Amino acid sequence: MHELTAILLTTVLASTPMLFAGLGELVTEKSGVLNLGVEGMMLMGAVVGFAITTVTGHASLGILCAAVAGAAASAIFGVLTLLLLANQVACGLALTIFGVGLSALVGKSFIGSPLERIPQLHVPGLSDVPLIGPLIFGQDALVYLSIAIAVAVHLFLNRTRPGLIVRAVGENHDAAHALGYPVIRIRFLAILFGGAMAGIGGSYLSLAYTPLWNEGMTAGRGWIALACVTFSTWRSSRIVLGAYLFGFFTIAQLHAQAIGVPVPPEFLSMAPYLATILVLVLISRKASLVRMHAPACLGKVFHSAG
Amino acid sequence: MLRLEPRAQPSTAMLFATPLLAVALTLIAGLILFAILGVDPLASLYAFFVAPVETWYGVAELCVKATPLILCAVGLAIAVRANVWNIGAEGQLIMGGICGGGVGLFAPEGDWVLPAMFVAGALGGAVWGAIPALLKTRFNASEILTSLMLTYVAQYLLIYLVRGPWRNPQGFNFPQTKEFDSYASIAPLIEGTRLGIGFVVALLVAVGGWLLLSRSFLGFQIKVVGLAAQAAGYAGFSEKRAIWATLVLSGALAGVAGLNEVAGPIGQLLPSISPGYGFTAIIVAFLGRLHPLGCIIAALLIALSYIGGEHAQMSMNLPVAVASVFQGMLLFFLLACEVLIRYRVRTRRQLARG
Secondary structure, eight states: OHHHHHHHHHHHHHHHHHHHHHHHHHHHHHTTOOOTTHHHHHHHHHHHHHHHHHHHSOHHHHHHHHHHHHHHHHHHHHIIIIISOOOHHHHHHHHHHHHHHHHHHHHGGGTTOOOOOOOBOOOTTGGGSTTHHHHHHSOBHHHHHHHHHHHHHHHHHHHSHHHHHHHHHHHOHHHHHHTTOOHHHHHHHHHHHHHHHHHHHHHHIIIIISSSOOTTTTTTHHHHHHHHHHHTTTOHHHHHHHHHHHHHHHHHHHHHHHTTOSSOHHHHHHHHHHHHHHHHHHHHTSHHHHHHHSOTTTTOOOOOOO | OEEEEEOSSOOHHHHHHHHHHHHHHHHHHHHHHHHHHTSOHHHHHHHHHTGGGSSHHHHHHHHHHHHHHHHHHHHHHHHHHTTOOOOOHHHHHHHHHHHHHHHHHHSOSSTTHHHHHHHHHHHHHHHHHHHHHHHHHHHOOOHHHHHHHHHHHHHHHHHHHHHTTTSOTTSTTOSOOOOOOGGGSOOOSSTTSOOOHHHHHHHHHHHHHHHHHHHOHHHHHHHHHHHOHHHHHHTTOOHHHHHHHHHHHHHHHHHHHHHHHIIIIIOSOOSOOOSSHHHHHHHHHHHTTTOHHHHHHHHHHHHHHHHHHHHHHHHHOOOTTHHHHHHHHHHHHHHHHTHHHHEEEEEHHHHHHO
16 A cells, blocks of 8 residues: 555656646647747746745745746747748757757756655645545645636637637638638747747656756656657547556656666666657557547748748 | 758858858867866867877877777768767777777787778668668668667677677786787887877778769769658658668678777777767768768867867866767757858848848
C-alpha cells in the first residue's frame, strides 16, 4: 500500500510538467502550427521560475514570470513562422537550441542554490486517508491548475465558438481566411498559449519536481510532450491520459532502481525514451487514424495575397 | 505598412546574401547581449572571434572542431533536401564512437585496425539512423521524435559501457576506457596540432555529397521527393527509398564523425564525447544553404563560435553557453532572412500601384 501510494504520487509529480506542455502544444497544433521548440521554452520557464522565486521569495510570481518567459520565447517563433513565413520545423529546432543556451546563461549563478518546494495542500482528516488522501487532497496548486486547464482546454476546443475557429484555422487556413477570420492573429495567440504552458511546465520541474536549477534539466521532456500530443491523436480528452502514461514511464525506472531490479541503472534510464518510441509506433501505425485526426494544415505556411 | 510579395523566381543574389546578413545581425545582437551581461562588447567579440585564430595552432583547432560538424551537416543537408528531419545525428555520432571505439579497444594489433574502426563507426551510425527509417517507412512514426529519443538511448549506452564493462581497470575507477593504442589512433597530420586525417575525409565527403546531389540519379530522386512527394510518386520515385537512403547516409556520416572524435582528439571513450555537434550540425546545414560545399564554410564559422566560447570562458570568465546562444540566434536570423529569397518587401503603396 505504501509503495503504491509513493508510485502514484511520484507519477503525478512527473506527469504534471508534461501535461502543461502537452496542453499548450495541443492548442498550438490545433491551430495548424507545429512548434518543436517545447524543450527550449520549458527550459526558459524552468530557469526564470526558479530565479524569480529565489530572488523574490514568491513562487506564484516565479510561475507567472515562467509563463511570460515561455510566451516570450514562443513569440520569436511566432514572428519567424507567421510573419516571415519561415519553416516551422527549422524554427522550432532553433528555438530549442537557443533556449538551451540562454537558460544556461541566465541560470549560471543559480546552480546549486537550494529552494523550498512549493507547498502542498493539507486538509486535516481528508489528506490522511490512505492512498486517495494524499493523491487527491495533498497536491500542490500547480497540479490542480494543470487538471483545471486540461478541462478548460477540452471545453474550449470542443464546446465554444472561438475553439471551433481555432480548429477551423488548423484544418484549412485558406477557407478560414476567406471567411474573414484573422488566421495570423489566431495562430499567434495559440503559439503564445503554447509557450506560456511550456513555461509553467518547466517551472514545475525547477520548483516542485526537483526544487533546483540545472542546465538542460528538462532531459527531453519537451520532446516527450510532443510525443504526448501525437499519442492523444490531437484529441483533448486523451492528453491527460498521455501525459500520465509518459509520466509513469519516466518515474517507473526510478522506483525500479530503488527496489534493486537486477538491471544496470543506465538501461533503466533508457526505458522512458524507448517506451516513448514504442508508444509512438503503436499510435502512428494506423496511418488513417493519424490522418483523420491531425489538423490538415499542420506545419504548412500561410501567406495571404491581400 | 510593409507587405511581402512573392517573387516569380527565387532571388540568386539573396541566396548568397542572406547568410552574410544573418551573420552580421547575429554579431550586432551579440554586442547587445554582451552589453546586457555587463562585459565590454568589443573585447568579448575579440576574445570570441579573433583571438582563437591568431595562431596556427588555433587555425588547426578550428579545423578539428569543424570536422565533425561538416560530416554531420552534409548528411543532414541531404536529408532535409528529401524533407527528412534527422534530429538524432548526436545519437548516431555517439553510436559511431561506441562501435568504432569498441573495435579499437579489442582488435588485435595490425594496420587494418584503424580502417576497420572507421568502417565500424560508419556502420554503427548507419544502424542508428536506420531505426528511425524503419519506424517511419513501416510504422509511419515521426523520424523527428524517434531519432531524438534514440539519442538519449545511445548516450546512456555509452555511459554504461565506460562505467561498466569497458572501463579501464587501471584507470583509478574513472568512468573511461583505456587510451587507444597508436595503431588504433589517428595521428596528427601536422606535428604539434590535433588535426588528423578526419578533416580531409570531411572535405572529401562534402565534395561527394555535392556530386551525389547534383550529378547522380539518386540525388535527383532525393530532391524531387523533397520538393513534391506526390509528383515523385507519379514519376516512380519511391519516397520510402529516399527516407532510407538519407537516414542511413546521414547516420553513417555522423558515425564517422563520432569515431573520428574518439580515435583522434579525445583518444579514448569518455561518458561524453561530443558537446552537441550533432545538434549544432542542423544549424550548419541551414547556414550552408543545405549545400554540401556551403556546409564547409558554415562549419568553420560555427567551429569558431565553439573555440571562441572556450576562449572567452578562460580569458573573460564568460559562461560557455554563450556559444549556443550565438548559434541559436544565428539560425533565427538566418531563417528570418530567408524570406527575402522568395519574397520581395514592398510598401502597401507600391503594391497598389502594381
